Amino acid sequence: MADGGSSEREEDSPRGRLIVVSNRIPKGNDVPAGGLVHAIDDALRRTGGLWIGAGEPTDEAGSELTKIGDGAYERHTFAITHEEHDRYYLGYSNAVLWPLFHHRSDLLRIYERDFEAYVQVNRRVARAIARIAEPDDLIWIQDYHFLMVAHELRALGVANRVGLFLHIPFPTASEVMALPQVAMLPAWVAAHDVFGVQTRRDVGSVREVLREDPKCQILNDGTWVREGRVFSVLAFPIGIDAESFARDAQNASLPRLTLQGNAPLLLGVDRLDYSKGLVDRFEAFGQYLEHRDPDSPKPTFLQIAPTSRGDVDAYRDIREKLDQTAGAINGRHSELDWTPLRYVNRHVDRTVIAGLYRRADVCLVTPLADGMNLVAKEFVAAQDHEDPGVLVLSHFAGAAEQFQQALMVNPFDHHAFALAIDRALRMPLEERRERHAALRENVFTETIGWWTDAFLARLARAPRALDQIMRSI
Ligand code: ADP
Numbered sequence: 001m002a003d004g005g006s007s008e009r010e011e012d013s014p015r016g017r018l019i020v021v022s023n024r025i026p027k028g029n030d031v032p033a034g035g036l037v038h039a040i041d042d043a044l045r046r047t048g049g050l051w052i053g054a055g056e057p058t059d060e061a062g063s064e065l066t067k068i069g070d071g072a073y074e075r076h077t078f079a080i081t082h083e084e085h086d087r088y089y090l091g092y093s094n095a096v097l098w099p100l101f102h103h104r105s106d107l108l109r110i111y112e113r114d115f116e117a118y119v120q121v122n123r124r125v126a127r128a129i130a131r132i133a134e135p136d137d138l139i140w141i142q143d144y145h146f147l148m149v150a151h152e153l154r155a156l157g158v159a160n161r162v163g164l165f166l167h168i169p170f171p172t173a174s175e176v177m178a179l180p181q182v183a184m185l186p187a188w189v190a191a192h193d194v195f196g197v198q199t200r201r202d203v204g205s206v207r208e209v210l211r212e213d214p215k216c217q218i219l220n221d222g223t224w225v226r227e228g229r230v231f232s233v234l235a236f237p238i239g240i241d242a243e244s245f246a247r248d249a250q251n252a253s254l255p256r257l258t259l260q261g262n263a264p265l266l267l268g269v270d271r272l273d274y275s276k277g278l279v280d281r282f283e284a285f286g287q288y289l290e291h292r293d294p295d296s297p298k299p300t301f302l303q304i305a306p307t308s309r310g311d312v313d314a315y316r317d318i319r320e321k322l323d324q325t326a327g328a329i330n331g332r333h334s335e336l337d338w339t340p341l342r343y344v345n346r347h348v349d350r351t352v353i354a355g356l357y358r359r360a361d362v363c364l365v366t367p368l369a370d371g372m373n374l375v376a377k378e379f380v381a382a383q384d385h386e387d388p389g390v391l392v393l394s395h396f397a398g399a400a401e402q403f404q405q406a407l408m409v410n411p412f413d414h415h416a417f418a419l420a421i422d423r424a425l426r427m428p429l430e431e432r433r434e435r436h437a438a439l440r441e442n443v444f445t446e447t448i449g450w451w452t453d454a455f456l457a458r459l460a461r462a463p464r465a466l467d468q469i470m471r472s473i
Pocket of ligand 1: 269270271304346347350353372374375376
């Protein structure tokens with residue numbers, strides 16, 4: 001389970017409500033199936049409490065929360081202006097933190113005013129929480145949009161247990177030097193009781209950064225202390241609702257795919273993001289086509305990648321590059337009755353995706369950097385265990401730590417990647433079954449429910465003071 005920190009302790013505190021903060025929040029009463037939003041909904045139904053997320057941008061932002069919808073727990077939005085949306089969300093969150101944390105310092109767009117908007121929004125959220133939190137409430141912050149909220153809460157005198165889960169990777173100590181606010185980062189992390197990340201590798205990166213701060217000290221049991229505050233940095237690999245996903249995949253009706261005869265289907269499903277390694281994936285597939293046995297069945301690679309964050313420059317650039325690469329590959333390899341690469345730049349319904357996962361012979365999940373990558377887990381859950389397909393997985397996906405039985409690739413090495421595609425397409429049934437069984441075991445055990453419970457249980461018993469730790473070591 002959680003790794004990289006202190007051992008089990010008995011001293012649970014009484015548990016109050018759960019207060020969750022995430023940028024995205026369902027605005028209507030229907031919570032979409034699957035994914036994080038569903039997991040938060042599920043946790044709140046069990047514990048009671050409230051969920052705070054960003055409202056639709058407006059012209060003016062007041063400090064009050066707005067209650068939305070009704071149901072088993074409360075939902076509130078905090079106000080955000082159009083300018084804050086541009087600067088806090090598109091700017092600092094998605095053009096500074098996102099590229100930096102995905103190891104792409106070359107894509108940083110640093111503007112002081114974007115950071116000021118980030119501070120303003122984080123402070124507004126902290127003040128709103130401070131007004132409503134009761135002493136035993138657990139506060140659970142989601143992701144990189146709110147790295148400063150806990151720090152602001154402490155400044156307001158809020159002593160509740162506060163945890164943050166970071167869904168994206170953590171940068172290394174040298175990468176993080178590119179962040180103008182690098183000196184503040186250890187204090188932001190240390191303001192939480194539990195700072196949760198996806199992988200052991202991320203725990204290592206956080207440690208590297210904290211070690212650079214003379215005020216931070218690590219104890220023998222892996223717990224950290226900074227200016228008298230005790231905190232832990234732990235890995236909680238996020239999972240999916242595997243049962244429900246497998247059911248949806250079995251019941252899904254497939255669109256007509258018009259593949260040649262019984263030709264194999266390779267599948268990619270991603271948001272169109274530079275971290276997903278789509279250009280490298282296309283190029284590796286191009287190399288595979290260059291060298292494939294002309295007598296073997298003609299495979300089709302279907303890549304679904306709807307545009308995301310289209311108003312951030314780097315996303316427009318990757319889209320153009322991908323269009324060009326797909327065009328060049330099809331121009332070179334298509335035949336009158338065969339288009340090897342189908343690139344769908346549109347949103348596709350979740351139930352259709354589930355059906356495609358089940359139908360696919362190979363799934364290519366090859367990001368250059370990724371917190372976890374849920375597509376890898378969804379593909380495994382959706383496949384028929386009697387005759388499973390093959391997961392080709394990048395070393396750089398967070399899922400790689402749990403999924404060593406996938407066919408691992410280095411997405412930058414197009415030649416080796418092309419050989420892996422060939423191997424996946426030829427893999428005998430027995431080997432496919434063996435690999436899939438191991439992956440399946442993990443996906444059905446370490447589910448989204450397991451992840452929520454693990455994080456909240458750890459947060460509820462987080463040690464509050466040094467002497468509590470000393471007694472338990
Ligand atoms: P990220 O959170 O970076 O987008 P993940 O792989 O962890 O990456 O999660 C993506 C989620 O979005 C998965 O649940 C996946 O099924 C869904 N998804 C990805 N691409 C599409 C798409 N083209 N259409 C619909 N859903 C998608």
